[in-house]
Amino acid sequence: MATQDSPELLTSPLHQRHVALGAKLAEFGGWSMPLEYATGVVKEHTAVRQAAGLFDVSHLGKASVRGPGAAAYVDATLTADLSRIAPGQAQYTLCCDEDGGVVDDLIAYLRADDDVLLVPNAANTAEVVRRLAAAAPEGVVVRDEHRDHVVLAVQGPAADAVLDGAGLPTGHDYMSFVDTDVDGTSVVVCRTGYTGERGYELVAPVSVAEALWDRLVAAGEPHGLVPAGLGARDTLRTEMGYPLHGQDISRDITPVQARLGWAVGWRKPAFWGRDALTAEKAAGPARVLRGLRAVRRGIPRAGMTVTDADGGAAGVVTSGTFSPTLKAGVALALLDARVAEGDEVAVDVRGRAEPFTVVRPPFVEPSVR
Incomplete structure (x- = not known):
């Protein structure tokens, strides 16, 4: 029951669809959203890498x-x-x-x-x-406009076939979008996503949310599409090395440290934080976000400490998981700038010093975008 200290969670306009599918729900940014369905995270993850997954990500802001x-x-x-x-x-x-x-x-x-x-x-x-x-x-x-729209993501090699079957536009360039009509309502079809696979994100008014979901499910059935929860979305984005705000980037972790300088217009005369970021870039960051891949069977988790070959403190894991694609533990970790790709480090996994190799993400190759 919600209290003054724990306000009631918001729900997606598709909440009843998720309940009917037996979704396990969890809190994400103040919203109750599907973590996984009866199929489980690994099968949902694999479906996105091999066929297609349908995500409700309506908790994202608009x-x-x-x-x-x-x-x-x-x-x-x-x-x-x-x-x-x-x-x-x-x-x-x-x-x-x-x-x-x-x-x-x-x-x-x-x-x-x-x-x-x-x-x-x-x-x-x-x-x-x-x-x-x-x-x-x-x-x-x-x-x-957070509550005015739903956001659905169709991700995977079969994404184009799914949208084609649903009568929606496909084939436009990566990071571009087109407007289309669904039941007399304008829907934005974007060639974006956060899984590394070819895919689309659809921004639609809540009035057509259920009809759009049902249309995509029906069109996706011949192509192996499965509803996928935010658990699979997290393992997919971690395999790609995509950062999660609040873990890999935050008020305390800058774009320079997170190796997101490519998302900064350094030549622009103004943007929030420009002076501080320009100075940090010129001086070089004291710590850098890097990838870690397990040498043995250790599964890293956020908050686990990282030590160098000499046992000295080297940093901390910011995101970590078991990679269903690689069948190995992978992580993003904020490490001392002296730690380089190819180095071997140790992660404290429940009291055991598990060996990991420092690598450059992505951990897996994405499909053709």
């Missing part, structure tokens, strides 16, 4: 920035160089504080010079919207 100069305003606040893309394209970017810490990572969809759609993480949506709204110039309106 926010609009509209008005004259909206795109230029977003460009002057978030890290990536929005001027490098055209309307109909999307971009991974970061919202940083003045110290260079990551408030959130998000996707920006450029609709027009006066219309940008942002998709931040669930727990950070309100803060991203607050910051953008507080600094917005006259005429630019920032609106939280």
Whole structure:
């Protein structure tokens, strides 16, 4: 039962579909979302790598920035160089504080010079919207649309076949999007995803959520599509080395430390945190986010300590899991800058010093995007 100290969790418009499928639910950013279905995380993970998975990721935030100069305003606040893309394209970017810490990572969809759609993480949506709204110039309106839309992700080698069968557009370039009509309602079909596989994310009004879900399930049946929960999404993104906010990036872990400099428009005259990040880049970070792969059977978990070959403190695991694809433990770890790829380190796994090799993610090769 919800109390004043533990408010009731929000639920997806597809909550009853998940319950009917026997989903195990868990809390994600204040939302009750499917962790896994009866098939289990490993089978859902494997389906995405080999066929297709259907994820409800409606807990992700949705926010609009509209008005004259909206795109230029977003460009002057978030890290990536929005001027490098055209309307109909999307971009991974970061919202940083003045110290260079990551408030959130998000996707920006450029609709027009006066219309940008942002998709931040669930727990950070309100803060991203607050910051953008507080600094917005006259005429630019920032609106939280978190509860107005669902987000569905179809990921895997068969993703195109699934969407084709559902009568939805396919084949557009990676990190681009098109608008289409579903039951008289406009739906955004984006060539994005967080699994490493070829796939699409659909942003749709809640009014068509169930019809869209049912259409995708029916179209995906001949192609091996299975509903997949956020447990599989986490193992898939970890295999790719994709960061999770709150673990691999945070207010205390900068883009420079997380090796996300490619998502920073270093030549831009302004963005939040520019001075701090430029200084850190020039000096070199004291710690760096790297990949670890188990030599034996150790399964790393977030928070486990890492030591170097001499037994000295070397860092900490930020994300760790068993890789269903590799059948081995893999991790992202924030390590002292002196630790290099190819080095062997040890992770304290329940009191045992398990050997790991420092590697460069991704741990597995993604399908053709």
